[in-house]
Amino acid sequence: MNGLTPLESFLKLQIVSLIADILSIxxxxxxxxxxxxxxxxxxxxxxxxxxxxxxxxxxKLVTKLSGYLNNYPNSVAKIAQxxxxxxxxxxxxxxxxxGT
Numbered sequence: 001m002n003g004l005t006p007l008e009s010f011l012k013l014q015i016v017s018l019i020a021d022i023l024s025i026x027x028x029x030x031x032x033x034x035x036x037x038x039x040x041x042x043x044x045x046x047x048x049x050x051x052x053x054x055x056x057x058x059x060k061l062v063t064k065l066s067g068y069l070n071n072y073p074n075s076v077a078k079i080a081q082x083x084x085x086x087x088x089x090x091x092x093x094x095x096x097x098x099g100t
């Protein structure tokens with residue numbers, strides 16, 4: 001027929017099957033890599049969109065805090081309140097930078 005023995009035909013099919021398995025696994029690995037890179041890009045754009053406004057907000061809060069520190073004895077409660085707001089902004093910024 002085609003000049004191949006049954007053993008040769010079987011081996012050719014095994015080789016084709018092995019190549020298909022390798023390509024399938026390679027496709028899976030490539031898909032996972034694309035997923036991870038897409039997530040990195042998404043977090044970068046979230047930071048670019050929200051980061052500047054968070055930094056402006058932090059600058060305003062720090063300016064307020066500085067004013068309260070000039071009159072420390074009468075502003076202890078306000079200082080604690082501003083530090084709480086600053087901590088929240090820092091945590092939000094940290095999350096956008098990829099921290100915990």
